[in-house]
Amino acid sequence: MDRYRVVFLILMLFLSLSVYGDEKIAPNDVQETFSDTTLFSVKINPISNFKGEDIPNDAGQSIGLSWEVSDDKSVNFYKILRSENPDGPFNSIVQLTSKFRRYDDRDDIKDKKDYYYKIIVMDNERESIESDVYGPYKSYAQWFNKKRAIVLFLALLFGFFILYYMKKAKKDPNMFIRKISGLDALDDAVGRSTEMGKPIMYILGIGEITELPTLAGLNILGDVAQKAFEYGSSIRVPCYDPVVMTTAQEVVKQSAYAAGRPDAFNKNDIMYITKDQFGYAAGCDGMMIREKPGAIFLQGVFYAEALILAETGYSVGAIQIAGTTMTSQLPFFVAACDYTLIGEEMLAASAYLSKDPDMVGTIKGEDAGKLIILLFTLIMVLMGTLGYIFHISPIIKIFDAIVALFIQG
Structure with a gap:
């Protein structure tokens, strides 16, 4: 009889422990705890498509940075960091507002040298999100600024006229100059x-x-x-x-x-x-x-x-x-x-x-160049006026292309 009581008490104790243990490690409770703490604390970096490249048509010592933002409403500001080594240390070079999508880094940049970048995004909740390391990027100096090609053309035009009239003035010392x-x-x-x-x-x-x-x-x-x-x-x-x-x-x-x-x-x-x-x-x-x-x-x-x-x-x-x-x-x-x-x-x-031939040739050459520019300006005025008044598409396209060429030059 005592033996059965002892066995019964042991079984009851085991069952009670099993029930309380199940309540403490219920699967639903574990899932809810993970959701509340871990899943909602993960912040997604809004920076994407980060690009770095040498700025073209310049004297070097500059790198252009650009990026896209998936959710700019949550961004308060950016902090751009730079290093010469992908493992760091990274130093802050600038802090930008959320409206920026591009930055030209000209701060002590050396040509043909590797540079690495990171962006720290500070959101509206004053929490920071650090991006991956981007790079390497290098800066190079260009020999010729293609945007200034029109200036080269005008310099060659004036130079041609000046040399031509200087040679002509030496043959004809009495070459006509406008009366003053x-x-x-x-x-x-x-x-x-x-x-x-x-x-x-x-x-x-x-x-x-x-x-x-x-x-x-x-x-x-x-x-x-x-x-x-x-x-x-x-x-x-x-x-x-x-x-x-x-x-x-x-x-x-x-x-x-x-x-x-x-x-x-x-x-x-x-x-x-x-x-x-x-x-x-x-x-x-x-x-x-x-x-x-x-x-x-x-x-x-x-x-x-x-x-x-x-x-x-x-x-x-x-x-x-x-x-x-x-x-x-x-x-x-x-x-x-x-x-x-x-x-x-x-x-x-x-x-x-x-009446020095070189001086006279220079004056005549400058006058000839000015005359060419004046005629060109008149032609452009006529093209723009007629093209937009009568809606002539080919003339408008040519006019806009020439204007854009001069603006960028």
Whole structure:
């Protein structure tokens, strides 16, 4: 009897353990626990189709990166990391907002060297997702920028015309150049001043020696001074800049020797006034009032003092020949002076006066190139107007292709 009780108690204990053990390891509970913790904690990287390539048509030292995003609404920003080794270490090079899909890496890139990249995506929940390692990518320098082919074409076109007319000018020294009234009147102005027994005044403006209008003014000064010495007249050159004054003294001295009148050169006739803009204008005006020159040349860089000088020159009855590339002052010179060299006419004065074959050929070649460009522009205007008004598809396609070529160049 006791034996049966013991066996019965053992069986009951075993059954009770089996029941409680089944409740703790129920399959449904295991599946639910895995779903709640593991499955919902996995974050999918939204970056796909990452590409890295050398940026074309540049001088190298740059790599273009691009990528696609599967869900940009969940992205807060990107952080791009770079390394020279696929195993790291990776250093952050830039942080971008979610709107970016491309980045050109120019940060200390060396040509023909491998670079590896990773992107860390920071989502709206402030959790980061790190991408795989992409690469290697290399940067290369290109010898020729294909987008600038139109510039090469124009350079070759102008070069051809310049060389052609330079060769032609050597065979024909009297090759025709468009008349420039202001330069043709140079002899008359110097002769008139000589006949009246009055000096010539030459004002180089307030430019420095490094500025093109000042250099062009010095070139014209050489011709004016030579004619003045040939006619037996004197020339005054008040200067704004000390370096320009020294250069002008040498130019006038050389002109005196070229005219065979070295004794007529007086260094004190080329003087420094002041570096103050309106102080310089006042000094020049004072000289005009006192000496009443017969001819005044205003050649160089001028600003607000332009009208002050031109009006004073007009008041003393001098013949005035002005020239500048400052478009804002040209109207004042046109109104107050007898002759005005407009823009490039002043820069072409050396070729016009000297008749040097190389200079003349250069001017003629530039004019020919400008004429070709002008005709081409007119043709393009007609093509665009007629094509879009009458809806002529072939003309529109050609027009758009040519415009796109110039825009990218």
